[in-house]
Amino acid sequence: MPTVQEIEQRLFQLAPRESAMDWDNVGHLLGSPEQEVTRILVALDITEAVADEAIAEGCQLIVAHHPVMNCKWLPVQTIRSDTPQGHLLMKLLTHDICVICMHTNLDAAEGGVNDCLASVLELIDPGPLRGEAGLCRMGNLSAPLMLPDFIRHVSKALNCNGIRYADAGRPVYQVAVGGGACGDFESAAIAAGCDTFITSDLNYHQFLDAAGKGINLIDAGHFPTEDPVCRKLVAYLKAQFSQITVHKSASHREVIQYYVEGE
Structure with a gap:
């Protein structure tokens, strides 16, 4: 089966690393590059719900748009179970789930x-x-x-x-x-x-x-x-790796709600 490293290389053919902004953090960010992959979950963001979904689905890899770590709005200084980001990263690592993120390079691609x-x-x-x-x-x-x-x-x-x-x-x-x-x-x-x-x-x-x-x-x-690109990623990965099961997250959705007076 394809490895995380091989999948990363194929994703960089779609969205070259060189086109990412200099502050950005893209590519394989978490887990072993030699991990073999049979199931991939695609999501815009990696949330606790997305991580739980990947675990329940038996996925070895999450491919996301927004970086899960080391980005300008959420730099990693510690990995502790009593912080939201640390808890998420430890959950992914504990369950051997790797992460690849395609961010501003995918915006420009x-x-x-x-x-x-x-x-x-x-x-x-x-x-x-x-x-x-x-x-x-x-x-x-x-x-x-x-x-x-x-x-x-x-x-x-x-x-x-x-x-x-x-x-x-x-x-x-x-x-x-x-x-x-x-x-x-x-x-x-x-x-x-x-x-x-x-x-x-x-x-x-x-x-x-x-x-x-x-x-x-x-x-x-x-x-x-931004969410429409997730369907593109699913289709691209299926075409590149026909032996892998790829699906879009069902748990991740718009988080902003609106209240309008009179409705």
């Missing part, structure tokens, strides 16, 4: 996070967003839509719990997308002539200033905008 997002939203002939570092994509709709109609389309396509948006009074036709927290590329979307930008984790002042800048902003959520 052809066929990666942002191409999957553009495809799910039915953008025509998407390509790299001009003037940025290769993460985001831009494309057109088959016909212009009013913003409320397009938001309904986005919500349904991404299975969102809720959507935050700012209406600049423009119909939607030329659209930029950035899975996850890509708010820093708003200026690139404007410079490229896009009327609408879909991403997540936008801040108050971006919404406040959107009308004045002439761009519709749609914050569809971090999980919904």
Whole structure:
């Protein structure tokens, strides 16, 4: 059976390590590279529930998007059972579950996070967003839509719990997308002539200033905008390793809930 190291090498063919940002931590992060693999679980994040799911399913490997350790927002200094991250890592190690993470390299990859997002939203002939570092994509709709109609389309396509948006009074036709927290590329979307930008984790002042800048902003959520790539990873791994059972996590889902007064 294929080893973790062999699977990592094949994943780097899809999303080369060199395209990851310099602060990022990608590739095989946990477990033995010589571990033979018969079952893989794919998830956006490795949570306690995902770890329990992998154990119950008899998986030797989890392939995830977000790094489980040594990333800028959650550096590993200790591995202790009385801390959330330490408890998770010890659980994975105790059950001989290896971890491979494909993060910003998968964001930038052809066929990666942002191409999957553009495809799910039915953008025509998407390509790299001009003037940025290769993460985001831009494309057109088959016909212009009013913003409320397009938001309904986005919500349904991404299975969102809720959507935050700012209406600049423009119909939607030329659209930029950035899975996850890509708010820093708003200026690139404007410079490229896009009327609408879909991403997540936008801040108050971006919404406040959107009308004045002439761009519709749609914050569809971090999980919904990135989760479509998990289906791509499942399909890719199945095609590369037909003898391995690969499935997408059933336990990991959007964690943000919305309350709206009057509902």
